[in-house]
Amino acid sequence: MGKIKRALISVYDKAGVVDLARVLKQEFGVEILSTGGTAKALQDAGIDIIQVSKYTGAPEMFEGRVKTLHPKVEGGILQRRDNPKDAAEAEKYNVPPIDLVVCNLYPFASVVADPKTTNDQALEMIDIGGPTMIRAAAKSWPYVAVVANPAHYSLIIKEMRENGGEVSQKTRANLAQEVFAVMSLYDATVTQYMAEKLGAGTKFPEMLVKMYRKVYQCRYGENWDQEAAFYRDTKADWSLADAKILQGKEVSFNNYLDIDATVQMLLDLGTKKPTTVIFKHTSPCGAAMDDTSLLESCKTAFSCDPLSAFGGIWGFNRPLTKDIAEYIFVEKKVFVEVILAPSFAPEAMKILQTKQNVRVVEFGDIFSKRNSIYKMQDIRGALGGALVQDYDSKPVVKEWKVVSKKGISEKEKEYLEFAYIVCKWAKSNSAAFVQPTKTGVYSIGIGAGQQSRVHVVKLAASKAKEFGHETKGSYMGTDSFFPFPDGLEAAADVGCVAIINPGGSNKDADVIKTADDRSVALVFCGKRVFRT
């Protein structure tokens, strides 16, 4: 392109626009076309502008719905400067070139985010003229610079000063690309708004547009030969991307999967008691709650399966204190992949800093944000498409329906609920045995990822025994119903006293009878907690 001689400036967000216009006018003698509020702001600042309506000879109409939509404006932007026929037509029809378009759009997203906004107000906020101008300018980027974001004004000024009034080709291309991204997101937002307000089946619209902004290019994906990146959903209030990485090696794709599961399990366990969870391959290998201290919960969680806890992801629901860091890294010398907590005490950080490979992730106060986090939906790729669903964020126990003769106490409900949350977060089919302590409760055997119910109960029990835990007097949760009584038998065989599962099998009657025969309390809680 050559020097910028004529600019069209029409912005909703007026930040910085006066300063930009002043530089354009005073340093470079650019002719400025403008409309409405922008024109007024520039004139008030003593900057000479030409009203677009005067420039085109066409009036503004319909309360500003039609301002810049005119061949003299759009043609000024779209004409190809290096095409002799275009140049001749521009001359013949008096359509001088416009070299710079500065425009940002009506803030549709923030206006509709206000629940008081009416449908008419929302409709009025759909910008038509602005998108036309910036899309035209972006198409015409070989000749035109387009600035749809006030953040770029300083770059434009800098380049014009350095290049004698020109904007570089690279910058023009980048600005153009941003315009199409901005437009794509803008229209996606309108689509979803209309789907929610006007259509049926609002939660799962016919056309689903998801827009993500890249946060982080991973070194590799799930395996070494897969490329991958982590994206933030532009509609999310809170994202894993908002967690602060205080130190450590780069967070891998698989770390993110584990962090996601760990944070969600902590959300389920809540803040009522100091709590520790340890994940490995997106299933917990240890979890504990304790009335007395976070350290106590850490010790009992670790004791569940100390073998798997090596190289695990450790999560806490309280600020991480020095004693925990000492226990893990000094006393037990455990190799940890990721350590997660709402915050980290400076004395704890001192110890963590001696282990520079450990990723330290501070997630802040997620607990107060639970509702807004779970407003979003979960998505999973399926060949050529995706499965989209609500997060499984409802309380894990829908009802305390005790179906056995043997009843349960309030305290035992706590143990069973804890067991059920542990097995929810272990991959399906899953089962978790837990054991009370004097001051809390902890997992003693967690079975995950099995293809049959009886196997996973046996697996969980065998792990409890392997690590020397007392299974007598234990409590168990398993993530779906027993298709046969054999799974319950396997739990009773190791001394389990109460079991929670959703119920719903054809053989429920047999299962209940077996529970009674074996003097096991059995709760059908009405909610399945599969997780695959």
Place this chain on the structure above:
Amino acid sequence: MGKIKRALISVYDKAGVVDLARVLKQEFGVEILSTGGTAKALQDAGIDIIQVSKYTGAPEMFEGRVKTLHPKVEGGILQRRDNPKDAAEAEKYNVPPIDLVVCNLYPFASVVADPKTTNDQALEMIDIGGPTMIRAAAKSWPYVAVVANPAHYSLIIKEMRENGGEVSQKTRANLAQEVFAVMSLYDATVTQYMAEKLGAGTKFPEMLVKMYRKVYQCRYGENWDQEAAFYRDTKADWSLADAKILQGKEVSFNNYLDIDATVQMLLDLGTKKPTTVIFKHTSPCGAAMDDTSLLESCKTAFSCDPLSAFGGIWGFNRPLTKDIAEYIFVEKKVFVEVILAPSFAPEAMKILQTKQNVRVVEFGDIFSKRNSIYKMQDIRGALGGALVQDYDSKPVVKEWKVVSKKGISEKEKEYLEFAYIVCKWAKSNSAAFVQPTKTGVYSIGIGAGQQSRVHVVKLAASKAKEFGHETKGSYMGTDSFFPFPDGLEAAADVGCVAIINPGGSNKDADVIKTADDRSVALVFCGKRVFRT
């Protein structure tokens, strides 16, 4: 809205447009404005139109870059019919209302999909006038009907005939919503094109726009209290949504997860031998290849873990024949959730029809489409965002690096590769023992979802023993390296003769020494196959 009196028709895709215009003109006396090629097509068909350039008094400029971008056109669309000030201005400036906009866009996506397309040609394909018209009409949906897709012409005609020349409010709202969805996708495509051609980081762009079309609203999600839907990616050449559901109960969310895994495992195993795989909870619980027949592979796959195979998802890589259906449903009387094959013989269908609950899914020739299927990327939700990665579609064996003293034969490579594919598809950590038969190879013990390597090897071995399989002389794959020799020991203890894994542990030297001590052949294949 009232009757449609004036329509603007300007389409790139001319399909059906003449018929639509004829109805508008002849049945409803609509005044038709048109431009360029559309105008010519309508006139050639003997339909009276008014050229937009004549209507506005402004010439077409710059080889069609500026045709409809005019206040008389855009104002005709945007004016609010129920606003007296707008009506007065429309009168004063002679801007009559336009009630119907029929327009589809330059086919940017398909043009740039052709590798021969130059940057200039691509730029020319970015539509400016069309988007402005349809966005204006979509904003103005309370007064205007907008049709951006020829598929909807028949609906417009039907409604006009039923409602005396009007289009219903509901339809106008739906059509408007579609316009913003179409525009969002269009500009996302342009963004990605520009990122690829002009910018860096092509595969994982800074802004990622995914657009999905709903295929199916699930009865519920992963659990009973989660709502869910299955969406097709609008960019996919092939999708699970393209598989035909020939009969059966409705396909559930979890069925789709299993179908996705089953189809992908079949893609990995390919078509060289008749093959059966059986999934449960997205991990295989049986798999077999056989030189002689599909039935033989079905029998040996089923024998691996007949307990888990109940309620499983059965997949085949050959047309499903009568003998298979007989074996499963008549002889063995297995309860099957889903049965998947490229196609189904009519005699097989006769048997399947006696089991109306069984979901029968015909996936067609996916094998020839492998490359195009895996051009897409996998996506996984993570709180407030998503992890996006290439599919793990490369050959599972990167290199045949035999690190033990004991070597392996070509035949043994087949067994090891088979074992490695089985363990790839079992959730991590995983291990799979396989055993040759006279005519093929089949899985005898599959361990999945474990939090430590040694546990999963023991689990896989214990399952082989539980179902009476001979583990002596077996082959094993496990999805990542041995952190210690104990996992290899556990395999050697049950008589395994050769093991495949990626290698890469700090303790590789110890592991290799143990392999030699135990006379086990050990292959480090250089590729990890985690799947979480």
